Amino acid sequence: MAKISVGILGATGMVGQTIVQLLDRHPWFEVTELAASEKSIGRRYADVMNTRWNISESMPDYAKDMVVKECRPNLDCDIVLSALDSGVAKEIEEDFAREGYAVSSNAKNHRMDADIPLLIPEINADHLSLIDVQRRQRGWKGFIVTDPNCTTITMCLPLKPIFDKFGLEKVMVTSMQALSGAGYPGVSSMDIVDNVIPYIGDEEEKVQTEPLKIFGKSSGGSIREANFAVSAQCNRVAVKHGHTECISVKLAEKAEKEDIIRSFAEFNPNRALKLPSAPEHPVIYIDKENRPQPKLDVNAGRGMASVVGRLRPCSILDYKFVVLGHNLVRGAAGAAILNAELLKVTKYI
Numbered sequence: 001m002a003k004i005s006v007g008i009l010g011a012t013g014m015v016g017q018t019i020v021q022l023l024d025r026h027p028w029f030e031v032t033e034l035a036a037s038e039k040s041i042g043r044r045y046a047d048v049m050n051t052r053w054n055i056s057e058s059m060p061d062y063a064k065d066m067v068v069k070e071c072r073p074n075l076d077c078d079i080v081l082s083a084l085d086s087g088v089a090k091e092i093e094e095d096f097a098r099e100g101y102a103v104s105s106n107a108k109n110h111r112m113d114a115d116i117p118l119l120i121p122e123i124n125a126d127h128l129s130l131i132d133v134q135r136r137q138r139g140w141k142g143f144i145v146t147d148p149n150c151t152t153i154t155m156c157l158p159l160k161p162i163f164d165k166f167g168l169e170k171v172m173v174t175s176m177q178a179l180s181g182a183g184y185p186g187v188s189s190m191d192i193v194d195n196v197i198p199y200i201g202d203e204e205e206k207v208q209t210e211p212l213k214i215f216g217k218s219s220g221g222s223i224r225e226a227n228f229a230v231s232a233q234c235n236r237v238a239v240k241h242g243h244t245e246c247i248s249v250k251l252a253e254k255a256e257k258e259d260i261i262r263s264f265a266e267f268n269p270n271r272a273l274k275l276p277s278a279p280e281h282p283v284i285y286i287d288k289e290n291r292p293q294p295k296l297d298v299n300a301g302r303g304m305a306s307v308v309g310r311l312r313p314c315s316i317l318d319y320k321f322v323v324l325g326h327n328l329v330r331g332a333a334g335a336a337i338l339n340a341e342l343l344k345v346t347k348y349i
């Protein structure tokens with residue numbers, strides 16, 4: 001089978017380099033183009049990344065001699081995975097879609113647009129039908145799909161089986177978010193060592209609004225948002241990778257603890273699609289009182305699973321639990337790749 005050619009926009013950033021690494025020897029995709037800002041253009045990827053390669057796996061050989069290009073829609077590829085800074089992503093991604101490229105984006109800019117899918121393949125693959133609406137309304141030859149904010153993805157995976165089986169009325173979440181979530185170079189060491197910063201710009205709004213679109217019903221070319229309430233408090237902590245979230249939920253129906261744990265174990269609606277990056281178990285429950293922890297559990301399911309623990313009754317809402325997800329893998333790079341894999345099996349690319 002001929003491989004699908006992939007360009008990576010923002011290939012030099014934290015998310016971009018994670019995509020470069022995750023696509024090494026991918027069975028369906030081959031990276032043919034790397035692109036970034038003016039300061040990187042025209043240089044060998046290995047030279048640009050000399051002191052910036054920041055993930056523990058070494059740089060794949062295929063990328064080392066590639067020359068970084070400008071983010072203009074003249075790249076030799078079928079699909080672009082965008083890891084662009086949100087300050088520039090909107091226009092660049094639209095230029096690519098207009099010129100006929102499929103765009104799988106990590107940036108926040110288009111997530112809440114009514115005609116652009118905000119995808120988690122295990123939850124709302126049917127939202128792909130928005131692509132046809134998008135092309136019709138915007139006159140684009142290509143299209144854009146987006147993945148959610150990293151905290152949102154991590155939280156939505158365990159919420160989905162709960163939502164389907166017992167209904168959700170209220171969600172309260174307090175996050176402890178890793179440093180790599182702020183990109184490179186991110187938060188100054190003087191600000192974060194020995195500290196917790198109780199504010200991340202725009203984050204709480206995203207975590208409160210995106211789940212309602214993701215859990216929304218697709219019908220007649222639009223999404224009717226779900227109607228539970230989400231209240232979020234987001235904090236930056238001195239962890240390198242992995243967002244931890246403490247969540248309380250109010251359910252629509254009564255549920256036993258064992259029923260909720262069983263719903264996590266049974267949740268894998270996309271198993272039949274055999275997407276190469278999909279985890280065997282999207283939600284992993286660890287029945288130990290001191291888990292999940294970033295240090296021990298961030299790479300569970302190759303970084304593509306949400307790891308849950310400490311499910312117990314909540315004295316204000318119904319239940320509370322802790323969830324951990326790899327912000328760079330399931331929360332960004334792996335999510336954009338999984339969306340691209342879904343586009344392939346649904347024949348959008």
Ligand code: NAP
Nearest residue numbers: 010012013014015036037040085086106107181183184332
């Ligand atoms: P980052 O480390 O700051 O990387 C930003 C990338 O954008 C770099 O490749 C940079 O290229 C490129 N860029 C900046 N200005 C540009 C311009 N004018 N033209 C072309 N390219 C430009 O950020 P990140 O953490 O990887 O995040 C990338 C995107 O993913 C953001 O939209 C972010 O919100 C989103 N996201 C991040 C995470 C996470 O965990 N980090 C999770 C979910 C979503 P140069 O190196 O050449 O400047």
